[in-house]
Amino acid sequence: MSTVEDPTQVVMSRLREVPDAYRRFAAGAPEARRVFGIGADLLAQLIDLGLPHQRRGGELRLDAFDLENISTGLRLRSPQAMTMRQWKHALASRRRPGGADCLVTVEWRCPAPGHRDGCDFALSDLFTPVSRIDEKHEPARGSVVLQAEPSDHAIRFGAEFHPVLAAAARLTFYKLPPQLSNDLSFVRRTGLANCRLACQHLLDTAAAAGVNARPAAGLFLGALFPFRHIWIEVEVGGRWVAADPFFLETLRRWGVVDRPDWPADQSPRGILWRLLNASSIDEPFVTHRGCEASVSVSARWVPQAG
Structure with missing residues (x-):
């Protein structure tokens, strides 16, 4: 029984x-x-x-x-559960965002308002050479609207990717303190991982299976308020394609997505925006005289002109 x-x-x-x-x-x-x-x-x-x-x-x-x-x-x-429900609605409507552009707005404000000298903000090089659609600058705040370029490959991975899928399915998402976020012995022993640790573990699995993979970092765009995210990319036919079986499986377990709509063995379309060639995205998006500024990020999809 x-x-x-x-x-x-x-x-x-x-x-x-x-x-x-x-x-x-x-x-x-x-x-x-x-x-x-x-x-x-x-x-x-x-x-x-x-x-x-x-x-x-x-x-x-x-x-x-x-x-x-x-x-x-x-x-x-909880507020977190409400956010997940918002993800569910957003991803359902964005399963295939063809014919639409994703515009990401980064807004910032002074971390120490009222200081005597003028503000001096700098947008991170992570967003270079991303197209800027609109910019606004005020004495203690500002914003920029960026043309996002999410991954949009219609690729389903073959049998060689199965060991990576199996490894991802054995993991459970877990919010970890920073000291454990790079500890491969922890994930191998417990099966618990955040996105950073899962990425490292799946890269090792891919290498052992003879799959050419690399880390990718950027923004998850499948929500009104994008957040920093880490995943892997796999070389297919000479080009690098986003693969995120761990996160897709996690979203399925949370009831956010259905497997037929977002299969783990397929490159997720329109929701991952790669910003840099590294496995980390900890750099501040906006700085104010060398210090991190207070920032909010939002996204919206608009129909393509014509």
């Missing part, structure tokens, strides 16, 4: 794989409820099951990565 695992126990078993040394106990119970949807009763249950925590001055302190992984793993009602 098959048994159904208790989701709470599954979440807690994954959480125990992360050493306490990597935790920062900076979040409180109000944040757990407001941001991650973890109410008082569930929080008490999790603490009884061994959720790492501290008490300072009588206040409960928790790790934000733990809270986010619990919220995602238990599919709790």
Whole structure:
């Protein structure tokens, strides 16, 4: 007789794989409820099951990565869950964005308003030589509209890619502290990975299978508010093609996409915009006199002219 695992126990078993040394106990119970949807009763249950925590001055302190992984793993009602529902609608309408252009708006503002000297903003070279459609500059803020160039290859990978697909299917997305984001021994032992760690693991898998692959970094455009993302590219017929089986499988498990519409063995079309030839995208998008400026990024699809 098959048994159904208790989701709470599954979440807690994954959480125990992360050493306490990597935790920062900076979040409180109000944040757990407001941001991650973890109410008082569930929080008490999790603490009884061994959720790492501290008490300072009588206040409960928790790790934000733990809270986010619990919220995602238990599919709790939270702002994050609302964002995923927005992804679902956006991706359903953008399954094939042919005949439309993607315009990305980067807006910034001064990180220290009120200083005596004038502001001096600089847009990252990551966006060079991307076409600029519109720019606005004000004393303490500004914006630029960029013509995005998302990957749009109609490629389904062959049998040689199957080891990479199998490796991606064995992984579980997990929000990791920075100290574990490059630890290949951790992912091999636990099967838990964020996009950065999964990319490294799948590159190793591809190399072992004789598949020519490289890292890619840029923006995920399948949402109103794009975010930084890392994936792999595979050489097919002399050209580099985006492949992201780990993220597509993760979105399927979260109920955001359906496999027939977004198969993991196919290059995702119109949602990944490569910005640089490296496996990292940590550089600030906009700087203000050498310091990172406050930035927001949004995207919209518009019909092509003519």
